[in-house]
Amino acid sequence: RKEVEQDPGPFNVPEGATVAFNCTYSNSASQSFFWYRQDCRKEPKLLMSVYSSGNEDGRFTAQLNRASQYISLLIRDSKLSDSATYLCAVNMGSGRAGGFKTIFGAGTRLFVKA
Amino acid sequence: DTGVSQDPRHKITKRGQNVTFRCDPISEHNRLYWYRQTLGQGPEFLTYFQNEAQLEKSRLLSDRFSAERPKGSFSTLEIQRTEQGDSAMYLCASSPPTGSNTEAFFGQGTRLTVV
Numbered sequence: 225r226k227e228v229e230q231d232p233g234p235f236n237v238p239e240g241a242t243v244a245f246n247c248t249y250s251n252s253a254s255q256s257f258f259w260y261r262q263d264c265r266k267e268p269k270l271l272m273s274v275y276s277s278g279n280e281d282g283r284f285t286a287q288l289n290r291a292s293q294y295i296s297l298l299i300r301d302s303k304l305s306d307s308a309t310y311l312c313a314v315n316m317g318s319g320r321a322g323g324f325k326t327i328f329g330a331g332t333r334l335f336v337k338a
Numbered sequence: 339d340t341g342v343s344q345d346p347r348h349k350i351t352k353r354g355q356n357v358t359f360r361c362d363p364i365s366e367h368n369r370l371y372w373y374r375q376t377l378g379q380g381p382e383f384l385t386y387f388q389n390e391a392q393l394e395k396s397r398l399l400s401d402r403f404s405a406e407r408p409k410g411s412f413s414t415l416e417i418q419r420t421e422q423g424d425s426a427m428y429l430c431a432s433s434p435p436t437g438s439n440t441e442a443f444f445g446q447g448t449r450l451t452v453v
Binding site: 228267273330 | 381393444446
């Protein structure tokens, strides 16, 4: 089983739609959670961190469910510019004191159509 | 530019040759990561440094791969006897020494093509 798994894509949605992505992680000791955005042939960039109480940034809402070990990302009122790959990421201990590594899911491709 | 810098941006090499990539992290970041990414996949963890110490190396990583960070600043990733399956984007990322709840900042990557 992969350490971080995401919904298979692609998601094709019209402008203005609401779309949700889910992600599960296997290591219950995982400590921090993130969503990254990656545009075609570009490096990943942080979209938002995911906090235990859930958090919102404009049209984007992230949720964390530690009991079920999944995180989600909701995008409301989709824009053409939201078309990208969304990567779920989890920080976990690297096996040595004080060390952390970030493990990524395979990503979910989103296409927003006019 | 104070972001993560990788060099070269592109590398084409013949099978069997050795290649070396360089990463310069953000100056105050003590954590440095190498990832490999192929088309349609997320970044795959390769190895992690905290200062000059290599704290973890993926079990999936062949012995042909080695990474160093001799002075805790820049890092190099070497691939010996390259194979066509090594063709991928090699991404470097760094993060600051402020606990686990910190994002990774990525460089633009080195795209390797083995012919």
